[in-house]
Amino acid sequence: MWKDRSLAFKLSVFILFSTALIFLAAFGYSYHASRASLLKNVELQAQDLTLATVYKIEAVLQAARKVPENLAALISLRPLAEDDLLQMMRIAVRGNPEIFGMAVAFEPYAFDPKAQYFAPYCYREGRDQTAMTFIGGEAYHYFTWDWYQIPKELNSPAWTEPYYDEGGGNIVMATYAVPFYRETHDGRKFQGVVTADVSLKWLADLVSSVKIYDTGYAFLLSANGVFITHPKQHLIMRESVFSLAESLGDQGLRRLGQTMLGGERGFARLPGLGTGVQSWMYYAPLPSSRWTLGVIFPERELFADIQHLSWMVAGIGAAGFVLLFLAIVLISGTITRPLRFLAATTHEIARGNLDIQLPTVPGNDEIGRLTRSFGDMKTALKEYIADLAATTAAKERIESELKIARTIQMSFLPRRFPPFPEQHAFEIFGALEPAKEVGGDFYDFFLLGPDHLFVAVGDVSDKGVPAALFMAVTKTLLKGVAEPDLAPSEVLNRVNLELCRDNDSMMFVTVFCALLNHRTGELAYTNAGHNPPVLIAGGRAPARLDLPKGFLLGAFEESRYRTQTILLTPGDTLVIYTDGVTEAMDRDQRLYSEARLQQVLAGTESDPTEQLVGRVMTSVHAFAQGAPQSDDITVLALRFKGPGAGESGVR
Amino acid sequence: MTRIKVRRMIWIGVAALLLCGVAARAPAADGVLKRAVFIPQWIPQAQHAGYYMALEKGFYRKRGIELEVLRGGPNAPASELLQDGRADFGSLFLAKAIQLHAGDRTVVQLAQLVQRSSIMLVAKKKNGILSVPDMEGKKVGLWGAEFQLQAETLFKRLRIRVEPVAQSTTVNLFLRDGVEVASAMWYNEYHTILNSGLDPDDLSTFFFFDYGLNFPEDGIYCLETTYRRDPDLCCRFVRASLEGWRYAFEHQEETLDLVMRYVDAAGIASNRIHQRWMLERMRDLMMISCPTACRTRACSPGTTRWWAASCKTPA
Numbered sequence: 001m002w003k004d005r006s007l008a009f010k011l012s013v014f015i016l017f018s019t020a021l022i023f024l025a026a027f028g029y030s031y032h033a034s035r036a037s038l039l040k041n042v043e044l045q046a047q048d049l050t051l052a053t054v055y056k057i058e059a060v061l062q063a064a065r066k067v068p069e070n071l072a073a074l075i076s077l078r079p080l081a082e083d084d085l086l087q088m089m090r091i092a093v094r095g096n097p098e099i100f101g102m103a104v105a106f107e108p109y110a111f112d113p114k115a116q117y118f119a120p121y122c123y124r125e126g127r128d129q130t131a132m133t134f135i136g137g138e139a140y141h142y143f144t145w146d147w148y149q150i151p152k153e154l155n156s157p158a159w160t161e162p163y164y165d166e167g168g169g170n171i172v173m174a175t176y177a178v179p180f181y182r183e184t185h186d187g188r189k190f191q192g193v194v195t196a197d198v199s200l201k202w203l204a205d206l207v208s209s210v211k212i213y214d215t216g217y218a219f220l221l222s223a224n225g226v227f228i229t230h231p232k233q234h235l236i237m238r239e240s241v242f243s244l245a246e247s248l249g250d251q252g253l254r255r256l257g258q259t260m261l262g263g264e265r266g267f268a269r270l271p272g273l274g275t276g277v278q279s280w281m282y283y284a285p286l287p288s289s290r291w292t293l294g295v296i297f298p299e300r301e302l303f304a305d306i307q308h309l310s311w312m313v314a315g316i317g318a319a320g321f322v323l324l325f326l327a328i329v330l331i332s333g334t335i336t337r338p339l340r341f342l343a344a345t346t347h348e349i350a351r352g353n354l355d356i357q358l359p360t361v362p363g364n365d366e367i368g369r370l371t372r373s374f375g376d377m378k379t380a381l382k383e384y385i386a387d388l389a390a391t392t393a394a395k396e397r398i399e400s401e402l403k404i405a406r407t408i409q410m411s412f413l414p415r416r417f418p419p420f421p422e423q424h425a426f427e428i429f430g431a432l433e434p435a436k437e438v439g440g441d442f443y444d445f446f447l448l449g450p451d452h453l454f455v456a457v458g459d460v461s462d463k464g465v466p467a468a469l470f471m472a473v474t475k476t477l478l479k480g481v482a483e484p485d486l487a488p489s490e491v492l493n494r495v496n497l498e499l500c501r502d503n504d505s506m507m508f509v510t511v512f513c514a515l516l517n518h519r520t521g522e523l524a525y526t527n528a529g530h531n532p533p534v535l536i537a538g539g540r541a542p543a544r545l546d547l548p549k550g551f552l553l554g555a556f557e558e559s560r561y562r563t564q565t566i567l568l569t570p571g572d573t574l575v576i577y578t579d580g581v582t583e584a585m586d587r588d589q590r591l592y593s594e595a596r597l598q599q600v601l602a603g604t605e606s607d608p609t610e611q612l613v614g615r616v617m618t619s620v621h622a623f624a625q626g627a628p629q630s631d632d633i634t635v636l637a638l639r640f641k642g643p644g645a646g647e648s649g650v651r
Numbered sequence: 652m653t654r655i656k657v658r659r660m661i662w663i664g665v666a667a668l669l670l671c672g673v674a675a676r677a678p679a680a681d682g683v684l685k686r687a688v689f690i691p692q693w694i695p696q697a698q699h700a701g702y703y704m705a706l707e708k709g710f711y712r713k714r715g716i717e718l719e720v721l722r723g724g725p726n727a728p729a730s731e732l733l734q735d736g737r738a739d740f741g742s743l744f745l746a747k748a749i750q751l752h753a754g755d756r757t758v759v760q761l762a763q764l765v766q767r768s769s770i771m772l773v774a775k776k777k778n779g780i781l782s783v784p785d786m787e788g789k790k791v792g793l794w795g796a797e798f799q800l801q802a803e804t805l806f807k808r809l810r811i812r813v814e815p816v817a818q819s820t821t822v823n824l825f826l827r828d829g830v831e832v833a834s835a836m837w838y839n840e841y842h843t844i845l846n847s848g849l850d851p852d853d854l855s856t857f858f859f860f861d862y863g864l865n866f867p868e869d870g871i872y873c874l875e876t877t878y879r880r881d882p883d884l885c886c887r888f889v890r891a892s893l894e895g896w897r898y899a900f901e902h903q904e905e906t907l908d909l910v911m912r913y914v915d916a917a918g919i920a921s922n923r924i925h926q927r928w929m930l931e932r933m934r935d936l937m938m939i940s941c942p943t944a945c946r947t948r949a950c951s952p953g954t955t956r957w958w959a960a961s962c963k964t965p966a
Binding site: 139140141143144145146149150153154158160161163223224225226237238239240241242243246247254257258261 | 725726790816817818819820821823824826827828829830845846847848850920921922923924925
């Protein structure tokens with residue numbers, strides 16, 4: 001997968017790919033641009049070459065044309081005697097090397113009223129010799145030959161198609177024929193033609209001297225598109241551009257041939273005439289003869305230099321790619337090696353090995369900074385972990401101490417039930433659930449003399465160790481101060497004074513305390529800012545115990561407390577609790593409330609006190625629905641059973 | 652020439668062919684080859700491919716004939732060579748043969764090979780000639796006597812006056828507009844014109860054939876005396892020639908190789924593609940094969956009708 005490939009690999013691929021694209025684009029553009037520019041130059045070059053050759057040929061043809069033109073003009077002017085005519089012809093042939101032979105062919109009976117044929121033909125024989133023959137007769141009816149007929153019918157000088165002259169030279173020739181006339185009463189009358197034969201060998205030599213590159217060449221087409229000259233001998237005088245096109249089934253070549261013979265100049269691409277090689281051709285007409293010169297540039301040789309250059313560039317490019325590839329592999333390896341090492345190292349760190357050595361990276365580049373950041377992180381982590389260990393240790397110590405404190409605190413509270421097994425006049429059960437390890441609530445009860453039970457429930461205005469200590473102090477004071485003859489209010493008065501003294505920590509405590517005469521059922525009680533207990537008495541619904549007013553302990557020395565007394569009948573139950581019960585909150589911050597407490601307590605008059613306390617606790621927990629407990633919860637239930645209850649019940 | 656004479660000549664030809672079945676049983680029984688000379692009616696080209704091929708393949712020798720094929724052309728007219736005895740057999744146009752028959756040394760037809768007229772007139776559309784009447788007053792290139800017959804008849808029938816110009820062996824005068832109309836053989840000059848750069852669409856073509864002037868052309872002839880002297884030889888010559896023609900049409904490339912050898916030997920400026928066209932047209936003209944013939948380029952509605960009619964007649 002691409003995503004899983006290494007950074008070095010991705011980097012190499014991206015860079016190489018981009019570079020390859022840029023190189024190819026540049027290479028392609030350069031190749032095509034240079035091709036186009038070369039082609040343009042070649043076209044100009046081809047044009048120059050072609051036109052130069054055309055002029056060279058034209059110059060010779062022009063010279064060849066002059067001779068018959070002059071002779072025709074002369075004959076038209078004045079009829080010549082046979083000897084004069086023949087002499088003139090000999091001189092003309094001898095003096096004009098480009099002319100192979102000359103004929104002056106007359107219309108039937110035009111030269112000699114007795115002779116149907118009169119056509120002396122003077123031709124070159126050897127270097128400076130000329131020979132004379134008379135053509136025409138039944139075997140050579142020259143009147144219907146092109147060299148005679150064309151100028152006659154067109155009434156103008158003309159070059160014939162190249163032909164094998166069977167009557168005269170027996171060689172392939174092109175003939176320039178000029179008609180001559182005689183003025184008569186009826187106007188100008190055609191008398192015959194003067195011709196000059198030009199050897200094609202001479203033309204072939206000239207055209208084949210045009211060499212382009214290694215295999216480029218020039219060729220000449222006749223007015224009919226027949227090859228007059230061509231490097232391929234078998235095409236000459238046999239094939240035309242059209243027969244080639246038909247052989248090759250190439251309509252494009254046929255159309256090109258038509259364009260060429262149309263007397264236009266041009267530059268065209270073609271699949272080689274008879275050679276099958278892709279080529280470019282410049283063509284131009286020879287103005288006087290309606291022949292066409294074509295110059296062929298083989299494409300391969302034309303673009304050989306560019307091709308060579310392109311191969312060189314491609315080679316350099318390829319070598320460059322290899323170098324670039326190696327460089328990228330090297331650099332990306334160098335760049336990513338510390339990264340890879342760092343990755344391995346941080347993996348170790350993540351697994352908790354903070355002592356591992358980070359690689360040393362010189363320099364201040366990204367990798368260096370990242371490595372140093374990792375180093376810093378490692379140090380910070382190490383320090384943090386050390387701090388954490390110390391803090392945890394301290395916390396653990398505190399927690400352990402708090403546990404001890406709680407144990408101690410709990411040991412303050414009477415926790416053995418039933419506390420006085422020999423006493424059956426009353427039943428008592430208390431429970432305390434601290435909000436934190438050590439709470440500020442407390443309860444206490446103890447017998448005072450043979451008839452009295454002292455009960456107290458308190459709530460220090462704070463939690464934790466200070467509250468626990470304050471609670472211990474309060475409890476100890478209560479126990480120390482309480483006496484059978486001392487009214488509960490007096491107990492609180494004294495305890496308040498003690499607490500107010502040196503109460504630097506400004507802690508307060510609410511206390512409800514009562515003195516039960518378990519012989520008579522008289523309950524004397526007082527209150528210092530504590531929640532009113534619930535009394536379940538005489539078959540009535542649970543209700544708030546009527547309390548005397550009294551401010552919490554430890555605030556003001558002046559606070560005074562009053563004692564109130566009720567008489568309990570056997571079966572009456574007093575439930576004393578702290579605000580941890582009624583102010584317990586559910587998740588929606590609603591309070592548990594006294595009403596709910598009283599509702600829970602309804603119908604519990606016959607339950608054992610332990611069960612009653614348990615029911616309240618369960619109810620509170622159910623209400624809280626797992627919401628965190630914010631305060632200590634204390635419930636203490638005291639049921640008066642009457643002095644004889646125990647004996648009769650047990651016995 | 653009278654109709655009777657023509658009829659007589661044809662009857663002789665038919666009789667010759669019938670006799671073949673009887674006479675050709677024992678060719679060269681004595682093992683001695685009979686010498687004979689054949690003159691084609693024109694220069695070496697695919698028009699005579701069957702004779703060349705028969706000679707090359709030994710079809711004449713097989714039938715006891717030691718044949719010599721002369722080089723034809725304007726300087727060796729077949730009619731002359733037949734009449735002065737330089738050739739025993741020759742190919743001629745039917746029209747020419749009829750003309751010769753009117754003379755002293757009558758010729759007889761041994762076989763009619765070309766079944767329909769292939770001579771035509773060609774004009775450039777750009778010169779405004781789209782129909783025969785458009786030729787009124789124009790210069791028309793015409794060949795010698797036997798080739799003119801149809802043109803003259805046609806012009807006379809349509810009451811058109813043209814300016815005849817003797818046409819050479821080339822069509823250059825026509826190509827250069829020295830004449831507006833040229834004579835052409837479908838298998839020869841017409842293709843030469845096409846391969847001088849003119850497209851079929853540029854040309855108006857007039858087959859005499861389409862104007863009810865269907866003169867059968869190439870046939871094999873000999874002097875009546877020759878036939879009477881040795882009908883068996885005549886018969887064997889015709890059989891070998893026909894076998895040569897059949898072979899030529901069935902082996903086109905081999906035939907073209909041979910034709911080009913004759914062409915080259917005669918120093919004639921021609922090319923293979925031209926000879927191919929000629930050979931294919933000769934097949935169209937000689938072998939009555941309706942579907943292939945009608946696919947060729949210069950096939951007119953009249954041609955199609957004629958072929959359709961010919962096909963109905965069992966050969």
